[in-house]
Amino acid sequence: MPGSGNCLCGSIAFEYTGEPALTALCHCTACQQWGGSAFSSNVAVLTTNFAITKGTPKTWARTGDLSGKKHHLFFCGDCGTSIFSQPEGMPGVTQIKSGNMKNSNIPIMAEIFVTRRRDFVTAVAGSKQAPEMP
Ligand SMILES: [Zn+2]
Ligand SMILES: [Zn+2]
Numbered sequence: 106m107p108g109s110g111n112c113l114c115g116s117i118a119f120e121y122t123g124e125p126a127l128t129a130l131c132h133c134t135a136c137q138q139w140g141g142s143a144f145s146s147n148v149a150v151l152t153t154n155f156a157i158t159k160g161t162p163k164t165w166a167r168t169g170d171l172s173g174k175k176h177h178l179f180f181c182g183d184c185g186t187s188i189f190s191q192p193e194g195m196p197g198v199t200q201i202k203s204g205n206m207k208n209s210n211i212p213i214m215a216e217i218f219v220t221r222r223r224d225f226v227t228a229v230a231g232s233k234q235a236p237e238m239p
Contacts, residue, residue: 106124106208106211107120107121107122107123108120108121108125108148108201108206108207108208109121109158109206109207110201110205110206110207110209111159111205112180112181112183112184112186112188112205113181113184113185113186114181114183114184114186115159116159116160116181116182116183116184117157117159117160117161117162117181117186117188118157118158118159118160119155119156119157119158119188119189119201119205120155120156120158121148121150121154121155121156121199121201122154123150123151123154125148125149125150125211126149126150126151126198127147127148127149127214127215128147128148128149128203128211128212128213128214128215129147129149129213129214129215129216129217130144130145130146130147130213130215130216130217130229130232131144131145131147131216131217131218132144132216132217132218132219132220132221132222132223132226133217133218133221134221135167135169135170135176136218137221137223139167139178139187140187140202143223143225143226144222144223144226145187145202146202146203146204146209146213147200147201147202147203148200148201148203148206148211149195149198149199149200149201150198150199150201151197151198151199152191152197152198152199153197155189155199155201160181162179162180162181162182162188162189163179163180163181163182164177164178164179164180165177165178165180166178169192169194171237171238172194172238174192174193174194175192175193176190176191176192176193176194177190177191177192177193178190179191186202186205187202188201188202188205189201189202190202194238213229213232214232214233215232215233215234215235216228216229216232216233216234216235217235217237217238218235218236218237218238219234219235219236220236220237
């Protein structure tokens with residue numbers, strides 16, 4: 106199902122077409138820090154299916170602990186919302202932070218970096234569990 110969304114202040118908006126390639130919770134410490142939360146909720150789509158429809162996000166690249174590859178993070182320069190990311194380890198994939206989507210209540214296919222999951226968070230029933238990156 107296609108989707109769309111925007112940052113908290115509305116300066117940046119996006120949309121995607123087609124079906125997500127993956128929906129996943131990530132428990133890695135970088136996601137915990139970037140989102141200021143216990144985990145991130147991601148909808149991965151093909152970048153060719155993804156478009157920014159309003160504004161220009163700021164970007165910053167983090168180098169992965171395990172992969173050594175850059176992970177480009179995109180966020181709103183006005184309100185600071187984490188909007189999406191593009192990992193060089195997964196060329197052609199855009200990971201949308203699903204909390205920004207108009208319909209974010211979509212099933213979670215997988216959880217990754219579950220070895221770093223916080224003690225108070227339980228696994229999503231029926232989702233694939235990966236200790237690190239699958
Ligand atoms: Zn904003
Ligand atoms: Zn992560």
